[in-house]
Amino acid sequence: MTDVTVIGQGTTVRGRVSGAASLEIQGHVDGEISIEGELTIERDGLVSANVDARVIIVRGAVKGDLVAHDLVSLEAGARVVGDLKAPRIAIAQGALVRGQVQAGGGGSSSKLTSRASKPAMRVESAPRAATPARSEVKPAPRTVPSVLAGARGTNGSSAHASERKAPPPVVPVLKKVKGAIAKRR
Amino acid sequence: MAGTVIGSGISIEGEITSDDDLVISGSVRGKVIGKENVTIEQGASVEADVSGGTLTVQGSITGNINAADRVDLQTGARVIGNVRAARFTIADGAQFKGNVDMDV
Incomplete structure (x- = not known):
């Protein structure tokens, strides 16, 4: 007992x-x-x-x-x-x-x-960093049609190509993730 | 019954506070604050100040004991420390070294 x-x-x-x-x-x-x-x-x-x-x-x-x-x-x-x-x-x-x-x-x-290695584990959270990649997919369809539309309208496709590269919304998404991690702590 | 039991395989370093009955068979270093029955069983090793309502000791305590009601040192008990209680018994075969304060 x-x-x-x-x-x-x-x-x-x-x-x-x-x-x-x-x-x-x-x-x-x-x-x-x-x-x-x-x-x-x-x-x-x-x-x-x-x-x-x-x-x-x-x-x-x-x-x-x-x-x-x-x-x-x-x-x-x-x-x-x-x-x-x-x-x-x-x-x-x-x-x-x-x-x-x-x-x-x-x-x-x-x-x-x-x-x-706790901080290392957090850094190591690459699978978690994969979530921005997932959300990165979302804006892509948004921008692509507009780029396509622009490409149809004008021939300056190179400028639009750079535009296409320009808005990777990774940074705000990453910030959110960092915020989430900070909250968790 | 319920209450809290610290088994013989467990050691705690720190403070135990309990409103329930408390049974200690393991090892505790720090502080034990009970309100009801506190039982230090045979084989237990307590290096702590112990307080409670009724204290029954069969094991070893190094530290001061303070009971609201009574303290019973039973056979096999080994206590080094001061005891403060309204009622206090020491059974034959119990070892005790310390002062006793019984609110005379």
């Missing part, structure tokens, strides 16, 4: 929780959690900490990065603001996440790299 650790609903822990056992959180934890067992954050649980565990199951709220060596499972009702990293990640319907999700690839090397 005493092998199971429960942070009850009326309990707040401020600081570092570590060990080789499993942990169930119904109350508040503010600090850092690093355990070798299974961490369950229950519906009323509120965790403001970076978490490192073998298995992380979330039904409550977390603000911080979740790194699991086996599985991260966000169940209905979970609210997570932070990055997820694990070999296996499950996000159920009704779970809310804001952050980077990195599934697959052993989570074993994760602990140090994820913290040390």
Whole structure:
């Protein structure tokens, strides 16, 4: 019985929780959690900490990065603001996440790299930078017809060609993305 | 029952605040603030000031103890620190070193 650790609903822990056992959180934890067992954050649980565990199951709220060596499972009702990293990640319907999700690839090397290279990870978010590329496609159809129309009207196609190159709306879109990242921080 | 249990495999560095019953079997360094029953079980290692309503000690505490109601050091308890409580018992086989303040 005493092998199971429960942070009850009326309990707040401020600081570092570590060990080789499993942990169930119904109350508040503010600090850092690093355990070798299974961490369950229950519906009323509120965790403001970076978490490192073998298995992380979330039904409550977390603000911080979740790194699991086996599985991260966000169940209905979970609210997570932070990055997820694990070999296996499950996000159920009704779970809310804001952050980077990195599934697959052993989570074993994760602990140090994820913290040390955090800015690098953000830069590395090339897949995210791909979103401007997607939105870049949108303005293209807009400009092309006008360019075509201009090309029909006048023969100065070279000028219009440069016009076509000119308005890559990447910069404002990137700004938005940067803003989003800043907000997340 | 419910409440909070710190199992034997867990160590906490920091502060635990609880309105519920609190059972500690693991290791805690920092501060323990309970309101109801606080039980330090055998094998537990607590290096912290501990407060609570009723404190039952079977493990080891290094730090001051402050209970609103009572403190019971049971067999196997090892306490180094001052105790302040309305009622205080030390069982045969409990180790204790410190001052006692019982609001006489």
